[in-house]
Amino acid sequence: MSLLNKELLREACYIGGKWITTPKTVTITNPATGEVLGQVPDCGRKEAAQAIEAANAAWAGWRSMPSVERANILNRWADLILKNEDELARILTLEQGKPLAESKGEIAVGASYIRWNAEEGRRAYGETIPTGMKGRRTITIRQPIGVAVAITPWNFPNSMITRKVSPALAAGCPIVIKPSPETPFSAIALAVLAEKAGMPKGVFSVITGNAQEIGAEFTQNPTVRALSFTGSTAVGKMLMRECADTLKKVSLELGGNAPFIVFDDADIGRAAKGALICKFRNAGQTCICANRIFVQEGIHDAFVEEFTRLAQAMRVGNGLDSGVTLGPLIRQDALEHMKILMADATAKGAKVLCGGKPHSLGGTFFEPTVLTNVTTDMRVFTDEIFGPIAPVMPFKTEEEAIALANDTNYGLAGYVYSRDIGRVWRVGEALEYGMVGINDTTLGISEAPFGGMKESGNGREGGRYGIDEFSEVKYLLLGGIDK
Numbered sequence: 001m002s003l004l005n006k007e008l009l010r011e012a013c014y015i016g017g018k019w020i021t022t023p024k025t026v027t028i029t030n031p032a033t034g035e036v037l038g039q040v041p042d043c044g045r046k047e048a049a050q051a052i053e054a055a056n057a058a059w060a061g062w063r064s065m066p067s068v069e070r071a072n073i074l075n076r077w078a079d080l081i082l083k084n085e086d087e088l089a090r091i092l093t094l095e096q097g098k099p100l101a102e103s104k105g106e107i108a109v110g111a112s113y114i115r116w117n118a119e120e121g122r123r124a125y126g127e128t129i130p131t132g133m134k135g136r137r138t139i140t141i142r143q144p145i146g147v148a149v150a151i152t153p154w155n156f157p158n159s160m161i162t163r164k165v166s167p168a169l170a171a172g173c174p175i176v177i178k179p180s181p182e183t184p185f186s187a188i189a190l191a192v193l194a195e196k197a198g199m200p201k202g203v204f205s206v207i208t209g210n211a212q213e214i215g216a217e218f219t220q221n222p223t224v225r226a227l228s229f230t231g232s233t234a235v236g237k238m239l240m241r242e243c244a245d246t247l248k249k250v251s252l253e254l255g256g257n258a259p260f261i262v263f264d265d266a267d268i269g270r271a272a273k274g275a276l277i278c279k280f281r282n283a284g285q286t287c288i289c290a291n292r293i294f295v296q297e298g299i300h301d302a303f304v305e306e307f308t309r310l311a312q313a314m315r316v317g318n319g320l321d322s323g324v325t326l327g328p329l330i331r332q333d334a335l336e337h338m339k340i341l342m343a344d345a346t347a348k349g350a351k352v353l354c355g356g357k358p359h360s361l362g363g364t365f366f367e368p369t370v371l372t373n374v375t376t377d378m379r380v381f382t383d384e385i386f387g388p389i390a391p392v393m394p395f396k397t398e399e400e401a402i403a404l405a406n407d408t409n410y411g412l413a414g415y416v417y418s419r420d421i422g423r424v425w426r427v428g429e430a431l432e433y434g435m436v437g438i439n440d441t442t443l444g445i446s447e448a449p450f451g452g453m454k455e456s457g458n459g460r461e462g463g464r465y466g467i468d469e470f471s472e473v474k475y476l477l478l479g480g481i482d483k
Contacts, residue, residue, distance in 0.1 A: 003087050003090065003091070004087060005084055005087050007192055008084060008087055008088065008091065008189040008192055008193075009038065009091065009185060009188075009189070010188050010189075010192060011025070011038050011039050011040055011041075012040075012041060012188070013040070013041045013043060013047065013188070013205075013206055013207050013208055013209075014188065014191035014192075014195070014204075014205055014206045015047060015050055015051045015054060015205045015206075015207060016050065016051065016053075016054030016055075016057075016201055016202045016205060017054070017195070017200075017201025017202055018201075020041065020047070021041050022041040022042055022043060022047070022209070024041075024042040025039035025040060025041060025042055026039060026040050026041075026042050026181060026184075026208065026209065027039050028040060028095055028182070028183075028184060028185060030094050030095065030097070031095075031096070031097040031182075031327075031328045031329070031330050031331065031363070031364055032097050032317075032318040032319060032320075032327060032328045032363065032365075033318065033363075034363065037094055037095055037185065038185065040184045040185070040188070040208040040209075041208055041209055042208070042209040042210060043207050043208060043209030043210065043213075043214065044209055044210045044213035044214065045213045045214070045216060045217045047207055047209065047214075048176070048178075048207055048213070048214045048217035048218065048221075049217055049221065051176040051205040051207050052147060052149070052176060052217070052218075052221050052223050052224060053223070054201070054202035054205060055147045055148075055174035055175065055176055055202050055203070055205065055223075056146075056147050056174070056223050057202055058174045058200055058201060058202030058203045059144075059146065059147060059173070059174050061200060062169075062172055062173075062174055062200060062203050063143075063144045063172035063173075065172075067121045067122045067124070067170070067172075068122060070118070070121055070169065070170060070172070071118040071119060071121055071122055071170070072118075073197055073198050073199055074114050074115075074117065074118035074121075074166060074169060074170060074197075075114070075115060075118050076197040076198060077114055077193060077194050077197035077199065078111040078112075078114040078115050078118070079197075080193040080196055080197055081107060081110065081111045081114070081162075081190070081193055082107075082108070082111050084189075084193065085104060085107045085108065085111075086104070087189075088103075088107045088158065088186070088189055088190075089103035089104040089106070089107050090103070090320070091185050091186055091189055092106065092107070092157060092158055092183070092186050093319040093320055093327075094185075094320070095157070095182065095183045095184075095185050095186065096154060096155070096157055096182070096183050096186075096319075096330065097283070097319055097327040097328045097329075097330060097364075098282045098283070098319050098327045099319045099324050099325055099326070099327055100319055100320055100324075102281065102282060102319075103158075103319070106156060106158050106159050107158055107159075109159045109444060109445075109446070110158040110159040110161070110162040110163070111162070112445075112446040113159065113162045113163045113166050113446045113462065114162050114166040115446070116166075116446035116447065116462075117166035117167045117169070117170040117446075117466060117467065118166070118170055120167070120170055120464055120466070120467055121167075121169075121170025121171060121172075121467065123464075124142040124170075124171065124467055124471060125142070126139060126140045126141040126142055126473075127139065127140050134482060135479060135480060135481045135482035136477060136478060136479050136481060137477075137478040137481055138475070138476075138477055138478075139475075139476050139478070140473050140474065140475050140476070141473075141474050141476065142171075142467075142471045142472070142473055142474070143172070143471060143472050143474055144171045144172030144173045144470060144471055144472075145171070145173060145225045145226050145249060145470050145471055145472050146173060146223075146224075146225035146226070147173065147174055147175075147176075147223050147224050147225055147226075148168045148173045148174070148175040148176075148224070148225065148226040148227070148228065148470055149175065149176045149177075149178070149218040149224050149226070149227050149228075150164040150165065150168075150175060150176070150177050150178070150227070150228040150229070151177075151178045151211075151215065151218070151227075151228075151229045151230070151231065151239075152164065152177060152178070152179050152180060152187070152230060153180050153230045153231050154179075154180035154181075154182040154183040154330055155282055155285045155286055155287075155330070156282075156286075157179060157180060157183035157186035157187060158186050158190065159444070160230055161177055161179065161186070161187055161190055162190070163446075163450070163461045163462060163466070164177070164228045164230075164461065165177060165204060166466075167461070167466035167467045167469065167470055168226070168228075168469075168470040169203065169204065170467060171467045171470040171471045172471075173226065173470045173471075174202060174203045174204070175203075175204060175205075176205045176206075176207060176218075177204070177205065177206050177207070178206075178207055178208070178211070178214050178215070178218070179206065179208065181208070181209075181211065182330055182331070184206075184208045187206045187208075188206055188208075190206070191204065191205075191206040215239065215242075216242070219239060219242035219243045219246075219248070220242065220245070220246070221246075222246050224246070224248060225248060225249065226248060226249040226250075226251070226469065226470055227239065227243055227248050227249070227250050227251075228250075228251045228252075228459075228461075228469065229250075229251075229252050229253070230252075230253040230254075230287075231254065232254065232255055233254040233255040233410075233455050233456070233457075236252040236254040236457060239252070240252065249469065249470075250458070250459070251451075251457075251458065251459025251460075251461070251469045252457035252458055252459065253287065253412075253450070253451055253452065253456070253457045253459075253461065254287075254410075254412070254452065254455065254456050254457040255287060255384045255410055255412070255455070255456060256287045256288055256289075256291065256384060256410050256412035256413055256452065256456055257291045257292065257382075257383075257384055257408040257409075257410040257412075258278075258288055258289060258290050258291045258292070258412065258413045258414055258415065258433075259290075259291070259292050259293075259294060259401075259404070259405035259414045259415070259431070259433075260274075260275055260278060260279075260290035260291075260292065260293045260294065260414075260415040260417075261294045261395075261401050261405060261414070261415065261416050261417065261418075261427065262275070262293070262294065262295045262296065262299070262303055262417045262418075263296050263398070263401075263416075263417065263418040263420070263423060264296040264297075264298035264299045265418055265419050265420050265423075266299070266417035266418050266419060266439075267417070267419065267439075268299055268302055268303050268306060269306065270417070270439065271303060271417040272303055272306040272307040272310055273310065274415070274417065274439070274440065274441050275290055275293055275307055275390070276307065276310045276311060276314075277441055278290040278415060278437075278441040279293070279388070279390045280311070280314060280325075280326055280368055280388050280390075282327075283326055283327055283328065283329055283366070283387065283388050284385060284386060284387045284388040284389065284390075285329065285330060285334070285386050285387065287384075287412055287413075287456075288412055288413035288435070288443055288444070290390065290415060290441075291384060291385055291391075292374075292380075292381055292391055292393065292404070292405075293307075293390060293391065293392045293393070294392075294393050294394075294395050294401050294404055294405065295392060295393070295394055295395070296394070296395060296396070296401070297394045297395070297396055300392075300394040303392075304353065304370070304372060304392055307370060307390070307392070308353045308354050308370045311354055311355070311368040311369075311370050311390065312354050312368070314326045314368045316359050316361060316365055316367065316368070317361065317365075326368055326388060327365075328363055328364040328365045329364040329365070329366055329387060330364070331364065332364055334364060334386065334387060335358060335364045335366060337386070337387065338358075338366050338387045338388075338389060339357075339358070340379070341379050341380050341383065341385060341387075341389060342356055342357070342369070342389065344378060344379045344380070345371055345374065345378045345379070345380050345391070348375060348377060348378050349373050349375065350371045350372070350373050350374055350375075350378060350380070350391070351371065351372045351373040352369065352370075352371060353370040353371070353372060354367070354368065354369065354370050355367030355368050355369030355370065355388070355389075356369050356371075366387060366388055367388070368388045368390075369388055369389045369390060370390050370392065371389065371390065371391045371392065372392050372393075374391040374392065374393045375393075376404075376407065378391070381393075382408070384410070398423060398426070398427065401427070402427060402430045402431065405431055406430075406431065406432045409454055409455040410452070410454060410455055410456045411432045411433045411434060411452050411453030411454035411455070411456045412433060412434060412435065412451075412452035412453075412456035412457070413433055413434070413435045413436070413437070413443055413452070414431045414433040414435070414436050414437070415436070415437045415438075415441060416428060416431070416436060416437070416438050416439075417438075417439055418438075418439070419439075424438050432453055432454065433452065433453060433456075434449075434450075434451045434452035434453050434456065434460075435448075435449075435450065435451075435452070444462075445462070446462055446463075447462070447463055448462055448463045449461070449462050449463040449464075449465040449466070450462040450463075
């Protein structure tokens with residue numbers, strides 16, 4: 001990789017303030033070209049235990065550090081991230097595939113999470129509770145929960161880390177990160193900058209390697225008090241079961257099946273552009289992207305025409321190339337999944353308005369695809385697509401739209417486009433989702449809580465709620481106040 005700051009690309013893990021390597025390595029490739037980008041250590045339980053031990057050793061000093069000092073370190077880290085924004089974005093695009101403009105946006109968002117939580121750590125307030133007991137006072141304080149671990153995904157390899165790490169660190173918890181095996185270099189680069197920012201040894205570690213072994217150590221080690229995971233619902237359930245024996249605090253951001261509802265009073269152009277961004281961002285590989293698009297009958301055809309036109313205008317290619325708006329899928333199995341979904345949909349009567357097959361570029365590129373004549377028995381309705389396929393369905397009434405939207409075990413994000421304020425409130429409250437975007441799709445911001453309902457997980461990241469996942473409320477009863 002051609003970088004000005006060569007230090008950012010390290011083929012080593014960061015454990016307990018030391019850079020380590022292992023005889024066995026994992027090769028990382030560019031999904032757009034197949035070229036080898038480098039190798040990272042193939043760590044296992046031994047190294048995971050070392051990282052946890054180092055975190056535990058660092059906990060006393062980190063938790064006792066004044067919150068303003070922790071905030072200063074976090075803000076220096078954010079400064080360095082923004083200073084190296086272009087290079088971090090290039091690393092991200094090379095190992096993940098998304099267009100460079102999207103990568104730069106992710107780096108900026110990632111830094112914003114750090115800045116937000118740096119300040120929230122200074123506002124982890126307790127309270128004084130009125131009591132009817134004479135001579136007594138009741139108060140609460142917030143304290144860091146202890147050593148935390150996090151397992152992060154490949155689709156947002158920078159911002160998913162900072163969104164988990166920064167509230168833990170701000171709360172006073174040391175944390176160990178295991179990034180996705182597809183995108184470890186983004187995590188390692190963050191560790192390089194954290195070290196430069198003055199992060200104490202052991203407070204923040206990054207370990208790469210065997211997911212089963214590292215995950216087992218994370219869930220079974222009694223020193224770990226909190227685990228945060230973003231990924232599939234199946235893996236989230238498994239991690240939750242494995243954490244039960246030690247009753248760890250578990251926060252999970254899992255799969256989604258987001259409805260995108262467009263009512264007949266919506267601005268069609270705005271709705272179509274919103275659906276395009278929401279559906280095809282990161283080639284559809286986001287947990288909150290529009291998975292099912294429901295359009296009221298009166299404007300269905302007009303919306304489909306405009307949406308299809310926009311989809312056809314997208315430029316597919318290497319994320320580093322100028323003007324590219326849709327990059328590759330992350331792996332070959334993701335491409336095969338698109339083929340399976342398309343075969344099922346077309347066999348059951350879906351109409352392909354554009355796309356529908358692997359792109360002529362080859363590799364894991366897939367054409368931006370729009371489907372109509374979609375029915376509820378198709379896998380594009382029931383499954384999380386996680387790719388650039390957009391199924392569109394008509395509906396008649398508000399009640400029908402709500403019923404269709406809630407017809408899933410998932411409950412992460414939903415979207416509503418309407419200019420009727422009463423309808424916006426009714427539908428927004430009726431949707432069984434942790435987040436609802438109304439006439440907008442920008443849900444992932446540092447100031448707001450991010451998380452879902454039902455089988456989309458539990459807990460929240462972002463906003464003032466993010467630190468809750470890494471802190472405990474302690475109740476203190478003071479007696480003998482009266483004379």
